[in-house]
Amino acid sequence: MYFNFSNGFAKKGLAIITLIMFLQPSMAAELAAKKTIELPLNQSSFSAQPSNCIALRHGRTCYANVTLSWYTPIKEDYCLYIKQPKIKLIQLPALKCWKNSNGNQIIFNFESDKKIEFQLLSSTDKRVIAEAAVEVSWVHKATPRKRRWRIF
Amino acid sequence: MLKKSLTLVMVLSLGLSLTISSGKTFAADPKHDNETTVFDKTFSWQFMGGISGVYDQSPIKGNKQSEFEDYLHVSLLFDLYYKGFFMQSNHRRSSAATLGGEIGYELIVKDSWELDIISKTYVSGYEPSDIIDNNDRDIPTLSGLEDRDFGRGIGLRYSRFYQNSVLSIDVASLAPLSKANGWVADVFYSHLIPYRNWDIYLGAGFTYYSAGVTDYFVGVNQDEASSARPIYEPGSGYQAQLEVFAQHPISRNWSFNAGITQSYYSATINDSPLIGKQHLTTVMLGVLYVF
Numbered sequence: 001m002y003f004n005f006s007n008g009f010a011k012k013g014l015a016i017i018t019l020i021m022f023l024q025p026s027m028a029a030e031l032a033a034k035k036t037i038e039l040p041l042n043q044s045s046f047s048a049q050p051s052n053c054i055a056l057r058h059g060r061t062c063y064a065n066v067t068l069s070w071y072t073p074i075k076e077d078y079c080l081y082i083k084q085p086k087i088k089l090i091q092l093p094a095l096k097c098w099k100n101s102n103g104n105q106i107i108f109n110f111e112s113d114k115k116i117e118f119q120l121l122s123s124t125d126k127r128v129i130a131e132a133a134v135e136v137s138w139v140h141k142a143t144p145r146k147r148r149w150r151i152f
Numbered sequence: 153m154l155k156k157s158l159t160l161v162m163v164l165s166l167g168l169s170l171t172i173s174s175g176k177t178f179a180a181d182p183k184h185d186n187e188t189t190v191f192d193k194t195f196s197w198q199f200m201g202g203i204s205g206v207y208d209q210s211p212i213k214g215n216k217q218s219e220f221e222d223y224l225h226v227s228l229l230f231d232l233y234y235k236g237f238f239m240q241s242n243h244r245r246s247s248a249a250t251l252g253g254e255i256g257y258e259l260i261v262k263d264s265w266e267l268d269i270i271s272k273t274y275v276s277g278y279e280p281s282d283i284i285d286n287n288d289r290d291i292p293t294l295s296g297l298e299d300r301d302f303g304r305g306i307g308l309r310y311s312r313f314y315q316n317s318v319l320s321i322d323v324a325s326l327a328p329l330s331k332a333n334g335w336v337a338d339v340f341y342s343h344l345i346p347y348r349n350w351d352i353y354l355g356a357g358f359t360y361y362s363a364g365v366t367d368y369f370v371g372v373n374q375d376e377a378s379s380a381r382p383i384y385e386p387g388s389g390y391q392a393q394l395e396v397f398a399q400h401p402i403s404r405n406w407s408f409n410a411g412i413t414q415s416y417y418s419a420t421i422n423d424s425p426l427i428g429k430q431h432l433t434t435v436m437l438g439v440l441y442v443f
Contacts, residue, residue, distance in 0.1 A: 052404070054349070054404055056349065056399060056400075056407060057351075064349075139403075139404065139405065139442050140198070147243075148318045148340065148342035150340060150355060150413070151395050151411040151413050
């Protein structure tokens with residue numbers, strides 16, 4: 001069902017409300033938020049930004065250029081992996097490895113319809129130093145049958 | 153000329169479609185395992201609000217957008233599905249009042265096609281006195297003309313679903329629910345081209361109006377005839393449309409929408425003394441909030 005506002009005053013009022021909703025700080029923060037998991041024992045940090053990839057419709061693949069940044073207090077050899085619980089990390093190719101480094105960042109070309117978790121590992125003993133993740137969400141959560149509409 | 157323009161736009165659209173879609177063939181418009189609109193499923197709903205700026209040419213002679221409000225469209229859209237019954241809004245359309253609303257029931261639902269009984273407004277009406285008021289000047293072709301009410305109809309819709317496209321054909325009678333004593337046949341084909349997080353839809357539509365419908369909306373009867381408005385009986389007519397619509401997510405609840413439509417009308421409609429613009433271009437830019 002559809003409601004259209006032909007009254008000018010009502011239109012302006014609704015337009016202002018819409019603008020306020022559009023500029024909600026929580027929403028702006030959502031776009032900029034970093035998902036950082038800090039491990040207090042070794043004071044390492046690892047973040048993925050944006051932490052949330054948004055596609056239009058439920059089930060659709062989401063695309064984003066995600067910046068993965070990490071820092072550790074100790075210079076060492078590290079590798080970055082995508083976490084896949086059922087597969088041993090050793091079997092997976094690393095996204096990127098660094099020699100004798102204590103911080104760096106890469107741009108990851110995110111293409112997925114599901115959450116992806118990343119792990120920073122020490123190359124020497126395969127110890128997980130830090131983790132970060134990118135969630136996937138959709139504007140239209142409902143899954144109706146395909147419908148198409150004319151614009152005018 | 154019209155034929156040439158139509159062919160050119162269709163060839164360009166097809167070319168664009170093939171060029172863009174050749175890059176990615178996956179993750180386009182998947183069929184969901186748990187479609188919430190099919191009649192053996194339970195209740196589902198969706199509520200949305202939209203605000204958009206619209207450049208909307210009117211075919212009616214003398215009717216022009218002038219005030220700020222004429223370019224601003226604010227709308228609330230509500231969809232409801234319950235055991236085959238549906239009440240759904242036009243997610244693209246942010247103007248033209250009730251043209252967006254559809255009420256119906258799914259008679260047959262198959263994987264690749266569907267047959268619905270449907271009721272919706274197929275032709276927007278107009279109130280000549282309101283148009284004259286809004287334009288702040290006399291429009292002789294509209295002065296003293298009777299209101300044309302919305303052309304709401306009831307009929308059948310056949311929809312055919314392809315991987316990234318939908319073809320729908322409506323055949324509806326306007327006689328039971330409106331003053332237009334006629335029927336319409338409406339065909340619309342829409343093809344989705346996904347490009348990263350963008351949805352780009354190319355659409356083509358063709359609507360046939362029986363003589364009863366065109367007579368009511370653009371005809372002039374003996375009682376309405378004047379020096380500026382001779383008697384006119386158009387007979388049957390058609391509208392052909394080509395459109396491009398694009399949508400992109402902004403945040404979890406907001407999306408950006410933009411669209412352009414080019415409409416063409418048959419000579420029987422264009423020749424009416426009430427019609428001023430023969431081929432219309434309409435442009436829309438807006439945002440949609442999904443609750």
